[in-house]
Amino acid sequence: MVKPLPITFDFATWTQLVPESEIRRLLRFKVRYYFAGGKPGVLPTEALSNTLIELGKYCLQLIGEGERGRVIEVFNYCPTEGVKELRETFANLLRERDGLDVCWEDITITTGSQQAIYAILDVLLNPGDVVIIPRPAYLGFVNAATKFMANIVTVPMTEQGIDPEHVRKAIRLSSEKFNRRPDLIYVIPDSDNPSGTTMPLKRREELFEVALDEGVLIV
Ligand SMILES: Cc1ncc(COP(=O)(O)O)c(C=O)c1O
Known part of the structure; x- marks a missing residue:
């Protein structure tokens, strides 16, 4: 039997704000394909x-x-941003493979993408700021955005990822409803979690144009 703790305490308020996981709710049903957890089957x-x-x-x-x-x-301990040689390796990869204009100082190493999501939101969001996310979206992001007390505006997921025109409407909605422009659009262009969709190049370019036009960051 678990012994109760000799003191009582309250959890932080934000923990009450996190909505129930839609994916876990779905898992109460018997499903043929399990999309809840990303667990790579192929590793080197x-x-x-x-x-x-x-x-x-x-x-x-x-x-x-x-x-x-x-x-x-x-x-x-290593430098907070990561070991220089590893940052250089990633910068070279992004330059040579993807043609991106980056240097090693643009790269920060994290212990995983969840830590990166928290760090990015931590430095970008004030309480009440607006983020645009797909519906459904990766829960780890929704929970982090909730923790930073962001207002969340959703756009429907389609078979080809989010539709840039929906994003434009969501940006307008954000101005009407919250009286401010969104700070960022969260998107997983390849193999989205949980929908599994991948955005075609044309959509990515259109989304980039919308973000540029409206001055909103893409994460
Ligand atoms: C879309 C997405 N982002 C972030 C994570 C968290 O990744 P990490 O283990 O690298 O922190 C996951 C894990 O499933 C994920 O699916």
């Missing part, structure tokens, strides 16, 4: 294992050479 297992072995060998070699201090450096 050998490459990841070999990297760990290489790192271990490198550290043992340093210890053998009396360089324990450098090993402590390897496992210690």
Whole structure:
């Protein structure tokens, strides 16, 4: 039996504001396909294992050479934005593969995309700011936006992702209803969670144009 705690406490108010997960609600029904959790079935297992072995060998070699201090450096805190070499690797990838004009200082490493979502909303949103999201949207984003007390305007998801014209209407709605322009549009252009949709290039370009026209960030 679980023993009650000897003190009582309240959870933070925002925890009461988070709506029930629509996906979990759907899971009460028997479904053929399970879209609730993103759990990659394909991972570079050998490459990841070999990297760990290489790192271990490198550290043992340093210890053998009396360089324990450098090993402590390897496992210690790193700069908040991430290790420079890793940031450079990602910047090179984005430049060479995607033709993006970025340098390593534009890159920040996080422990996952959920941390990135929190960090982005943390620095962009004041209570009452407006965000545009698809309906349905990834719950981790909805919960984070709720926590930062954002007003959420939704646009319907279609088979080709969100429709940029719906986004334009949502921006107008935001001005009418909340008297302010939205701060950002949240979109997952590839393999959206939970809908699984991927936006065709033309739609992405149209969405980009709408965001540029209206001065709204795309996350
Ligand atoms: C769309 C989306 N964003 C973010 C996350 C969280 O990812 P991470 O584990 O990298 O924090 C998930 C996990 O399922 C996801 O589906």
